Amino acid sequence: MDFNFTEEQQLIQESAREFATKIIAPLAGQIDAEDKIPAEILDGMAELGFMGIPFPEKYGGSALGYEYYVLVQEQIARASAGVATLFSVHMLGADAISIFGTEEQKDRYFPDICKGKLHPSFAFTEPETGSDPKQLVTTVTQDGDYAVINGVKRFISAAAYEGPIVVFCKDTEVGGVSAYIVDKLCPGYSLSPAWEKIGGHGSPIYDVYLKDVRVPASNLLGQRGQGFDILLLGIAFGKIGTSTIALGGILAAYEDAIKYAKEKLHRGQPIAKFQAIQLKIGHLAAKYHSTRWMCYRLGTLANDILSRRSSDWRQFEAEAALVKGYASDTAVEAAKLSMDVHASYGLTKDFPIERVYRDAIICPQIEGVSDMQRIIFAGSVLF
Ligand SMILES: Cc1cc2nc3c(=O)[nH]c(=O)nc-3n(C[C@H](O)[C@H](O)[C@H](O)COP(=O)(O)OP(=O)(O)OC[C@H]3O[C@@H](n4cnc5c(N)ncnc54)[C@H](O)[C@@H]3O)c2cc1C
Numbered sequence: 001m002d003f004n005f006t007e008e009q010q011l012i013q014e015s016a017r018e019f020a021t022k023i024i025a026p027l028a029g030q031i032d033a034e035d036k037i038p039a040e041i042l043d044g045m046a047e048l049g050f051m052g053i054p055f056p057e058k059y060g061g062s063a064l065g066y067e068y069y070v071l072v073q074e075q076i077a078r079a080s081a082g083v084a085t086l087f088s089v090h091m092l093g094a095d096a097i098s099i100f101g102t103e104e105q106k107d108r109y110f111p112d113i114c115k116g117k118l119h120p121s122f123a124f125t126e127p128e129t130g131s132d133p134k135q136l137v138t139t140v141t142q143d144g145d146y147a148v149i150n151g152v153k154r155f156i157s158a159a160a161y162e163g164p165i166v167v168f169c170k171d172t173e174v175g176g177v178s179a180y181i182v183d184k185l186c187p188g189y190s191l192s193p194a195w196e197k198i199g200g201h202g203s204p205i206y207d208v209y210l211k212d213v214r215v216p217a218s219n220l221l222g223q224r225g226q227g228f229d230i231l232l233l234g235i236a237f238g239k240i241g242t243s244t245i246a247l248g249g250i251l252a253a254y255e256d257a258i259k260y261a262k263e264k265l266h267r268g269q270p271i272a273k274f275q276a277i278q279l280k281i282g283h284l285a286a287k288y289h290s291t292r293w294m295c296y297r298l299g300t301l302a303n304d305i306l307s308r309r310s311s312d313w314r315q316f317e318a319e320a321a322l323v324k325g326y327a328s329d330t331a332v333e334a335a336k337l338s339m340d341v342h343a344s345y346g347l348t349k350d351f352p353i354e355r356v357y358r359d360a361i362i363c364p365q366i367e368g369v370s371d372m373q374r375i376i377f378a379g380s381v382l383f
Contacts, residue, residue, distance in 0.1 A: 003293075009071060012064070016072040019044060020079035028080040031202040032355050035194065037083055042116050045076075045083075051090060052114025054306075055098055059110030066306075067299035070244050074292070077248020078255075081359035082202020084248055086119065088241025089157040089203065093120025096166045096234040097181065099306070100222040105181060109164050118163035121184065122238065123153035123208060124231055130154075131372050133168065133177075133231055138210065140169035140178055146214045147180055149188075153208040159184060159191055160206065166234070167210065168227050177227030181219045188213035199358035229313075236317040238367050239324035240298050246324075246331035246363040247288075247295045252356045253331075253338035254284040260342050260351070271341075280337045287334045294323045318380035325373030328363035335360035 005013065023044055031037055045051055053069045055061025062068075069091065077084035094113050097105055097120065112118040129135040138151025149169055159165070164181045171178035182189065188211045194204035222230050258281060261272040271277050301319055304310040335357040339346045346353040364370040 005071075008064075009068065012068050013071040013075065015048060016050070016075035017078075019048060020075040024076060024079035024083055028082075028352065028355065029349070031080055031082050032199075033201075035082075035201040035204050037086060037202045041083055042086075042119075045087070046114075046116025049114075050076075050087070051116040052094075052110070054091075054302075055094065055110060055114060059106055060114035061110070062114075065299065066240060066302035067296055070240060070247075070295050070299040073241060073244040074248045074251060074295070077245045078251045079248075080202060081200050081245055081249060081356075081362070084241075084245045085200050085203035085362075086158055088238065088245055089121060090119045091241050092234065092238035093122045093158070093164060093166055095237040096120075096122060096179070096221065096230055097164065099233065099237070100179070100226075100230050101181075102218075104218070105221070109181075113163070119158045119161035120163045121156055121158045121161075121165040122234060123156045123159075123165055124168045124235075125154045125156070127152060127154050127207075131368060134228070136168055136170060136177065138167065138169045140171050140180060142173065142217065143214070145217050147217050147219065149180060149182065149210045149213040149215070151210050153210070155195065155205040156208045157203055157205055159208050160194075160204070165208070166221060166230075168231055171224055171227070174225040176225035177231065178224045179221040179227040179230045180215055181221055182210070182213055182215055186213060186215075198361055199355070200362040232317055233313055235367055236313075236320040237302060239320040239373075240295070240302055242363065242367045243291075243295050243298060243320075243323045243327040246327035246360070247291050249331040249356055249360045249363065250284075250288050250291055250327075250334040252352065253334040253360070254281075254288045256351070256353050256356065257281060257284055257338040257341040260338075260345075260353075264345075277341055280341050284334055284337050287330045287337075291327045291330050294326060298323045315380065318377045321368070321373040321376035324367065325364075325370040325377070328373075329370050331360040331363045 049062040052061035057063045124133045140147050140149050165184050190209045192207035261277050262270050264271045305316050
């Protein structure tokens with residue numbers, strides 16, 4: 001057990017912090033207002049090698065472990081949850097192709113994914129199902145060398161960017177779920193207007209309409225009927241990103257509370273002198289440190305799965321659920337504590353906590369709501 005960063009981990013954390021502070025943070029209010037990420041941010045992340053951080057060098061990746069991804073994502077999320085959400089989804093779609101894709105599929109997509117020219121998506125939610133993907137009704141049928149997909153996917157992130165989207169479909173011929181890689185914006189692919197949501201701006205979500213979308217049968221990801229396994233492991237990897245969006249929010253809440261407590265004066269003294277404020281800072285510190293070590297460990301568990309040091313996918317899925325549920329709910333608690341330090345000023349757009357608070361509320365509801373995460377983990381120890 002070693003709780004110290006290596007020199008390389010420290011370097012990447014510092015470079016992510018510098019990029020987030022100098023390039024993302026000054027634009028965070030604009031991203032929130034416009035629901036759009038300026039290209040210079042995504043280009044800058046790609047230049048630093050972040051878009052392909054855990055993927056092999058032969059595909060243009062940085063060949064670093066998932067703990068590096070967590071260190072980078074934490075700092076990005078500290079500056080903007082919207083940018084971090086897009087980054088998380090980019091990795092979610094890429095992870096599924098990286099783990100289950102053929103060499104040909106990886107060669108086709110990864111160089112541009114790692115350069116940030118393509119942003120993958122991952123589509124399981126539908127109007128009739130979120131928490132229970134076994135109920136999905138999007139269909140795939142075979143037509144010669146082609147697979148034909150029809151259905152509606154709901155709340156899909158990064159759906160308007162070019163790139164592959166992993167679509168989960170009911171495959172009645174084999175009696176299960178199959179996953180297909182579709183090129184976004186292809187014929188038959190269209191989008192609803194972006195949903196208006198409370199936070200996470202910069203990463204809009206859409207309904208994706210798939211009408212007779214034809215893809216070569218070779219776009220199948222994994223085996224026919226294996227889609228549910230791909231979905232579960234893919235989402236488990238996705239939870240590394242979502243947990244770390246929450247972690248970055250907690251860090252923002254914590255650091256902003258410290259800053260405000262030192263600046264705001266009452267009778268000529270900073271409010272930091274009040275014990276009630278000190279208690280809140282103490283609670284925030286505990287929330288930050290407990291969550292960060294859970295997230296860093298989840299990154300190393302992902303490495304274990306991929307390097308086959310562990311083959312217990314189900315245990316990894318349970319651990320990812322545990323961390324995601326905890327980190328998400330803790331982000332909401334931390335945002336509330338920091339808001340209480342700021343009091344009424346925190347409700348105004350003059351202070352970042354107003355945005356951090358709205359962003360935090362997103363975390364427990366996405367990629368499986370928090371209660372479902374606890375139920376998943378409980379299942380791993382009870383049955
Ligand atoms: C910002 C954002 C980005 C998103 N991005 C994507 C994306 O890229 N791709 C994608 O596919 N989806 C995406 N989603 C959708 C998201 O993952 C789902 O909305 C989420 O999984 C929850 O599903 P639901 O909203 O349908 O909730 P429901 O399943 O309707 O759940 C409602 C409530 O019922 C409870 N509940 C449901 N079933 C059970 C049960 N069996 N036992 C106990 N309680 C239960 C839940 O805990 C919850 O409290 C995104 C959503 C948002 C807001």
